[in-house]
Amino acid sequence: MTRDAALAAGLLGLRYGGRRGGWALRECDFALPAGRVCALVGPNGAGKSTLLALAAGLLRPTEGHVTAPARERIAYVAQDKPLHPRLSVTDTLRMGRELNPGRWDESAARRVLADTLDPRSLVRDLSGGQRTRVALALALGKRPELLLLDEPMADLDPLARHQLMGLLMADAADHGTTVVMSSHILTELEGACDHLLLLAGGRVRLDGPVDDLLAAHTLLTGPVADLAPHTVVESRTTGRQLTALVRHEGPVEGPWETTAPSLEDLLLAHLRTTEGARA
Numbered sequence: 001m002t003r004d005a006a007l008a009a010g011l012l013g014l015r016y017g018g019r020r021g022g023w024a025l026r027e028c029d030f031a032l033p034a035g036r037v038c039a040l041v042g043p044n045g046a047g048k049s050t051l052l053a054l055a056a057g058l059l060r061p062t063e064g065h066v067t068a069p070a071r072e073r074i075a076y077v078a079q080d081k082p083l084h085p086r087l088s089v090t091d092t093l094r095m096g097r098e099l100n101p102g103r104w105d106e107s108a109a110r111r112v113l114a115d116t117l118d119p120r121s122l123v124r125d126l127s128g129g130q131r132t133r134v135a136l137a138l139a140l141g142k143r144p145e146l147l148l149l150d151e152p153m154a155d156l157d158p159l160a161r162h163q164l165m166g167l168l169m170a171d172a173a174d175h176g177t178t179v180v181m182s183s184h185i186l187t188e189l190e191g192a193c194d195h196l197l198l199l200a201g202g203r204v205r206l207d208g209p210v211d212d213l214l215a216a217h218t219l220l221t222g223p224v225a226d227l228a229p230h231t232v233v234e235s236r237t238t239g240r241q242l243t244a245l246v247r248h249e250g251p252v253e254g255p256w257e258t259t260a261p262s263l264e265d266l267l268l269a270h271l272r273t274t275e276g277a278r279a
Helices: 048-055 089-099 106-113 128-141 158-175 210-215 263-272
Strands: 005-015 023-033 037-041 063-067 074-077 146-150 178-182 195-200 203-209 217-223 231-238 241-247 257-259
Touching: 005 048, 005 178, 023 048, 023 178, 023 195, 037 048, 048 074, 048 146, 048 178, 074 128, 089 106, 089 128, 106 128, 106 158, 128 146, 128 158, 158 178, 195 210, 195 263, 203 210, 203 263, 210 217, 210 263, 231 263, 241 263
Parallel strands: 023 203, 037 178, 037 195, 074 146, 146 178
Antiparallel strands: 005 023, 005 063, 195 203, 217 241, 217 257, 231 241
16 A cells, blocks of 8 residues: 555456456545545446455456455445344444454444434334444444445435534544545535546546646536647537547636636546546
8 A cells, every 4th residue: 555545456357247248346546545535426326336346355356456444444434335134223233342352333324214213223223324323333333434424314304414414524533533435426525525537437547636627627618629738538519619528738728708617617628538537
């Protein structure tokens, strides 16, 4: 792992189905600095869940390597929120406490549950959103150095999603926790994440601090003209009018109106292209 990196990969790849199978990830290289909140973004099948499972140590790579903290210092919340269905909420938290001696933070776990659940309820009787709260309570209660979240808010209503996202971000800031969170809800990521890792086709297409990536891109509107030497991420032409997102090389000069892209502009443009531009 590179110095001060909480999670790193070198030529990381995973192939399903043996030699004749397809690649879920291929030649992934990145180093995530400690203390960052990273948005893991990409279309369905891009390899996001695979990368998180590799980082959690639940899968072994076919090639390359992934370097992360020791498993007892990682918390991983998978999409299906696997919990023991016959345990009560109270017993589930007791299990978390007993499996993490010396690290368990009961107050952090209780803050996630708040007063929304009857502690005597069995996991099997909980709604999807309630199961999400219990899974997140276990994750934060573990007091991890690295928190891996795979579509963590998908089962929550908008109000609960907003409240829990605020709680997670505040907790991460207070304790310096590194967070990697995949999500298809782009507005959920805006303002919450300070690092971006975009996957497409099993490969890394963008990687870096959000502010740096936004500063390196410009939205152009104006007459059709040569955009060299800038890298065109996406362009559309309507009659004589050109609209393009470019990764600029030096000052942007020409007969265009220029604006700074939002994170949503950046992500959608790269997601709509087949290759994107590797940062």
